[in-house]
Amino acid sequence: xxxxxxxxxxxxxxxxxxxxxxxxxxxxxxxxxxxxxxxxxxxxxxxxxxxxxxxxxxxxxxxxxxxxxxxxxxxxxxxxxxxxxxxxxxxxxxxxxxxxxxxxxxxxxxxxxxxxxxxxxxxxxxxxxxxxxxxxxxxxxxxxxxxxxxxxxxxxxxxxxxxxxxxxxxxxxxxxxxxxxxxxxxxxxxxxxxxxxxxxxxxxxxxxxxxxxxxxxxxxxxxxxxxxxxxxxxxxxxxxxxxxxxxxxxxxxxxxxxxxxxxxxxxxxxxxxxxxxxxxxxxxxxxxxxxxxxxxxxxxxxxxxxxxxxxxxxxxxxxxxxxxxxxxxxxxxxxxxxxxxxxxxxxxxxxxxxxxxxxxxxxxxxxxxxxxxxxxxxxxxxxxxxxxxxxxxxxxxxxxxxxxxxxxxxxxxxxxxxxxxxxx
Amino acid sequence: xxxxxxxxxxxxxxxxxxxxxxxxxxxxxxxxxxxxxxxxxxxxxxxxxxxxxxxxxxxxxxxxxxxxxxxxxxxxxxxxxxxxxxxxxxxxxxxxxxxxxxxxxxxxxxxxxxxxxxxxxxxxxxxxxxxxxxxxxxxxxxxxxxxxxxxxxxxxxxxxxxxxxxxxxxxxxxxxxxxxxxxxxxxxxxxxxxxxxxxxxxxxxxxxxxxxxxxxxxxxxxxxxxxxxxxxxxxxxxxxxxxxxxxxxxxxxxxxxxx
Numbered sequence: 001x002x003x004x005x006x007x008x009x010x011x012x013x014x015x016x017x018x019x020x021x022x023x024x025x026x027x028x029x030x031x032x033x034x035x036x037x038x039x040x041x042x043x044x045x046x047x048x049x050x051x052x053x054x055x056x057x058x059x060x061x062x063x064x065x066x067x068x069x070x071x072x073x074x075x076x077x078x079x080x081x082x083x084x085x086x087x088x089x090x091x092x093x094x095x096x097x098x099x100x101x102x103x104x105x106x107x108x109x110x111x112x113x114x115x116x117x118x119x120x121x122x123x124x125x126x127x128x129x130x131x132x133x134x135x136x137x138x139x140x141x142x143x144x145x146x147x148x149x150x151x152x153x154x155x156x157x158x159x160x161x162x163x164x165x166x167x168x169x170x171x172x173x174x175x176x177x178x179x180x181x182x183x184x185x186x187x188x189x190x191x192x193x194x195x196x197x198x199x200x201x202x203x204x205x206x207x208x209x210x211x212x213x214x215x216x217x218x219x220x221x222x223x224x225x226x227x228x229x230x231x232x233x234x235x236x237x238x239x240x241x242x243x244x245x246x247x248x249x250x251x252x253x254x255x256x257x258x259x260x261x262x263x264x265x266x267x268x269x270x271x272x273x274x275x276x277x278x279x280x281x282x283x284x285x286x287x288x289x290x291x292x293x294x295x296x297x298x299x300x301x302x303x304x305x306x307x308x309x310x311x312x313x314x315x316x317x318x319x320x321x322x323x324x325x326x327x328x329x330x331x332x333x334x335x336x337x338x339x340x341x342x343x344x345x346x347x348x349x350x351x352x353x354x355x356x357x358x359x360x361x362x363x364x365x366x367x368x369x370x371x372x373x374x375x376x377x378x379x380x381x382x383x384x385x386x387x388x389x390x391x392x393x394x395x396x397x398x399x400x401x402x403x404x405x406x407x408x409x410x411x412x413x414x415x416x417x418x419x420x421x422x423x424x
Numbered sequence: 425x426x427x428x429x430x431x432x433x434x435x436x437x438x439x440x441x442x443x444x445x446x447x448x449x450x451x452x453x454x455x456x457x458x459x460x461x462x463x464x465x466x467x468x469x470x471x472x473x474x475x476x477x478x479x480x481x482x483x484x485x486x487x488x489x490x491x492x493x494x495x496x497x498x499x500x501x502x503x504x505x506x507x508x509x510x511x512x513x514x515x516x517x518x519x520x521x522x523x524x525x526x527x528x529x530x531x532x533x534x535x536x537x538x539x540x541x542x543x544x545x546x547x548x549x550x551x552x553x554x555x556x557x558x559x560x561x562x563x564x565x566x567x568x569x570x571x572x573x574x575x576x577x578x579x580x581x582x583x584x585x586x587x588x589x590x591x592x593x594x595x596x597x598x599x600x601x602x603x604x605x606x607x608x609x610x611x612x613x614x615x616x617x618x619x620x621x622x623x624x625x626x627x628x629x630x631x632x633x634x635x636x637x638x639x640x641x642x643x644x645x646x647x648x649x650x651x652x653x654x655x656x657x658x659x660x661x662x663x664x665x666x667x668x669x670x671x672x673x674x675x676x677x678x679x680x681x682x683x
Contacts, residue, residue: 143610145490145491173494285563290561291598291601292606296598303595
């Protein structure tokens with residue numbers, strides 16, 4: 001299986017009374033809480049952590065896009081990915097992803113992703129989320145009633161921009177461009193970089209991923225127990241559509257905290273986990289349901305099925321109401337897997353097999369976890385857990401993984417030498 | 425309160441409900457946020473002396489087709505078709521809230537189709553100094569108190585009637601909100617100000633003094649910009665959907681203006 005190291009880049013210094021004094025971590029979070037000089041250190045710590053994970057042999061490092069968000073400091077994940085392209089060598093770069101409807105014209109995404117693919121020698125995984133209501137409709141002012149149509153059209157445009165050899169005119173409902181002809185073009189051109197779709201639990205998304213042969217990623221913060229219903233729904237739909245159970249069709253996000261013992265893990269990870277589930281997910285419910293964001297088919301499914309209503313996850317309002325904020329409930333609920341290396345091995349194997357997920361995206365930094373603790377968590381997982389779970393799904397081929405240039409053909413990246421560079 | 429007669433007209437191939445009740449010269453009504461999930465006392469009061477014709481805008485209760493409309497021009501032309509097909513060409517027209525913005529567009533762009541005009545807290549403008557509230561970013565418990573002076577008035581409007589389909593009813597209410605958002609997201613500003621100077625119809629502008637969505641000072645902006653004779657009247661103890669809060673007072677003012 002693939003073990004991928006995911007960073008959300010949370011602001012780590014939200015005050016203790018954040019939830020009491022501020023209505024939301026997202027959309028209208030107050031600027032006075034943001035100290036750019038502290039953020040300088042946060043960004044650099046976070047990028048160190050991503051590079052560290054790459055050095056330790058994680059299959060991929062993952063970044064994502066959020067706007068006006070106190071737990072996600074990456075309005076442009078592409079900036080981080082381009083830096084990682086220079087400071088990593090063999091690790092896949094998973095940009096999870098660019099919210100297509102937010103780019104005008106959407107060919108901007110085709111261009112930037114092609115740049116990252118070229119710089120990295122073909123290591124890009126191209127994620128195309130619709131984007132959350134908070135990011136798209138509120139922070140970016142997109143019309144919720146048009147968002148999905150725009151997203152789908154932008155997807156078509158980006159894909160054509162990557163694959164068509166000649167300059168073409170795009171005559172879309174929302175986008176018209178006389179001359180589409182992106183330079184650069186992606187290295188991965190057979191036919192294009194792997195496309196992965198992070199989504200909620202909607203049947204429409206599952207069907208679309210199956211039809212397009214994309215990886216479906218369920219990026220919930222609520223762990224494998226809450227995710228089981230959704231992933232079972234996904235696999236049932238794949239079966240209906242005559243698709244195999246190749247676990248690499250799917251990706252799943254899981255928080256993990258590993259230490260020498262369960263008690264030590266609790267000691268280390270309680271504060272960052274409670275910071276994340278308390279402060280970082282403190283989102284004002286008024287930003288959860290812009291009308292039209294959720295399709296009528298999904299609304300209907302949600303109202304009709306009490307089961308999916310309880311576990312569902314497609315709607316942000318139900319997501320928000322799920323949350324536990326104290327460590328016992330966080331761990332009992334499976335939001336965060338903690339324990340000794342062997343205990344974590346057992347749980348990871350259970351997650352992977354019960355959800356049938358070949359791409360496990362690990363959050364090993366969360367909330368206000370320090371760089372030291374993050375590196376400890378990352379290293380212990382790489383040394384003691386990874387070797388005991390890598391064998392899973394060996395019988396399946398991952399057809400959705402980047403196909404980089406041969407190592408011998410790739411550019412040699414010189415070691416970074418700041419003083420030498422300044423002297424030149 | 426007896427029920428209106430129901431007819432259906434097609435706009436862009438989608439069915440739109442048209443409710444009709446009363447006697448006398450026709451008066452058209454384009455409803456505000458939430459549309460008309462049910463017949464309301466305000467329309468009954470008008471129907472005592474006028475034939476009230478209330479077509480549902482695309483996507484509002486009783487109508488679909490909002491998903492065909494991508495631009496403001498699409499919307500304006502859909503409303504024109506709706507009025508024509510509902511037999512309202514040349515009739516007096518009342519528009520409230522989002523429906524008020526479209527009523528103003530009709531009077532500006534197709535003046536021959538509108539007799540006298542009454543606007544109840546119409547959308548279409550946004551003033552940086554007096555920003556309108558965001559009707560699409562509100563908690564469920566807060567929203568009713570923003571729509572109406574009394575939360576209960578809004579709750580009565582959207583409560584499922586006996587025998588309503590428990591799955592489809594809430595979806596229909598959300599659809600109405602989506603349709604409004606589709607046309608007016610994110611600020612409610614359709615640059616209507618550029619066209620108000622084309623309105624020559626005598627216009628009554630009504631505003632609830634407790635409108636929590638659109639500040640009552642917007643009334644003056646409308647009155648100043650409209651070319652025809654325009655008069656502002658404030659409705660006491662009324663919120664954004666003043667015709668729900670104070671049906672009698674709003675109907676009286678409208679009838680007087682149309683007399």
